[in-house]
Amino acid sequence: MMIEIKPIARKLFLPALLAIIAGCAGPVREVPDIVWPLPPDPPRIKYVGMLKSSSDIDEGSSISEAIFGSGRDFSLQKPYGIAVDAQDRIYVSEIGAIIVFDRKNRKVRAIGGTGMGKLEQPVGIAVSERFGRIFTTDIRQDKVFVFDSTYRFLHTIGQTGDLENPTGMAIDEGRQRIYVVDSKKNYVIAYGFDGKKLFTFGKHGVADGEFHTPSHLAVDRNTGEIYVSDTQNFRVQAFSPEGKFLRKFGEAGDCLGCFARPKGIAVDSIGNIYVVDAAFSNVQIFNREGQLLMFFGSHGIRAGEFFLPAGVAIDQNDQIYVTEQFTARIQMFKYVGEKK
Secondary structure, three states, rough: EEOOOOOOOOHOOOOOOOOOOOOOOOOOOOOOOOEOOOOOOOOOEEEEEEEEEEHHHHOOOOOOHHHHHOOOOOOOOOOOOOEEEOOEEEEEEEEEEEEEEEEEOOOEEEEEEOOHHHHOEEEEEEEEOOOEEEEEEEOOOOOEEEEEEEOOOEEEEEEOOOOEEEEEEEEOOOEEEEEEEEEOOOOOEEOOOOEEEEEOOOOOOOOOOEOOOOOOEOOOOOOEEEEEEEEOOOOEEEEEOOOOEEEEOOOOOOOOOOOEEEEEEEEOOOOOOOOOOOEOOOEEEEEEOOOOOEEEOOOOOOOOOOOOHHHHHHEEOEEEEEOOOOOEEEEEEEEOOOOO
16 A cells, blocks of 8 residues: 655645544544645545543443442543554553553453553553564553553563663564663663563764654564654654664754654554654654655644644554543544555
8 A cells, every 4th residue: 555645835734623522433423524734735634533531432331440440431641652453452551551442342441550560650552463462661660561462461571770761662573573762771772572682772962873862763564664753852763673873854943844842653554754743733744765745733622633742653554543641632543645
C-alpha cells in the first residue's frame, strides 16, 4: 500500500470550528466532519473519533475491581504512551497501569496493577504479536516490564545502572530487539527479547548522534531504521538498526518543519514519520528525507484539536492514534487520500 502526501501551505491548516464530542465504538455518537487540509484541496487526514472511558467501548464495561478498587466505569486520567495491534486493541500507559481498550471484544482491561508486575509510572509501550509480548517502561522503577499476551507478568529487563529515566520505546520484531530511550542518560539502549543488553548509542550533546533529553523513538518496520525525538535539541535523528547516525531534520523555531517540543513519534506503512509537538499542539508528517509533507491539529479541547498531546501510534491500516494528557483522551484519525 502506498500513500502519497504532498506539501501543503500553512494557510490550509486553520483549526476546525466544530465542537462536538465524538465517540469511537459502543454508544452511537455523532462524529464531526473534520478534515485536513481544508477545501478546496482534497482531504488527506480525517478525524474519526475519540476514546475517554470504558463507556466508549461498551456502556456496561467496567474495569477490574482488583486494580482500581471498584467495579465502576473507568475513565482515562493522564494517558501518555500508546500502542496498537492487529486485533483492534489499543494499549495506553496510565498512572499505575497499562489500559487495554479491546474494541473487537468490547472490553477494557488493565495490566500491571498488582503483584510482582505492579507498575508505578509506565510511559512507553510496545507490543509484539508475533512473540506474544507486551513491553512497557516504568520511569519510577527504572526498568522495562514484560507481560505475555494474556496480560500475565513475566519478568523485567534492565540491570542496575542501565536505566535512570526510561521513557519511549519501540521494538524490531525481525531482529528481536527492544530499543529504549533514557532521557536522563541521553542515550538509546538496545536489548534482545531475552533481556540481554546488546549496545547503546548516543550521549549528551548537540552534535550528530548526540542527544539532549530524548523522549520517544520509533522503528520503521520496512527498513529497521530508528527515529528518535531529540526533544531539547528540537529535532528528529535517524539511525541504522545498529545505532549508526544517518540523518536529522527539524530545528527550534516557529516555521514549517520546526519544533518546539517534539515528543511522540511513529512511522506509517511507507516510511512517513509522524511527530507530535506538545507545544505546537499538532502532528507533523515528514518523508524519509525530512521534508515536511503536512501537519494536522491545533491548540484546543474540541474534536481535532490538541492540549498537551504526548504519544502517537499508527496501526496496520495507517489509522493514527494520539494521546492527550490535559484532556485525558485518545483521538483517532484516518488517512483518506489516494493509496498506491
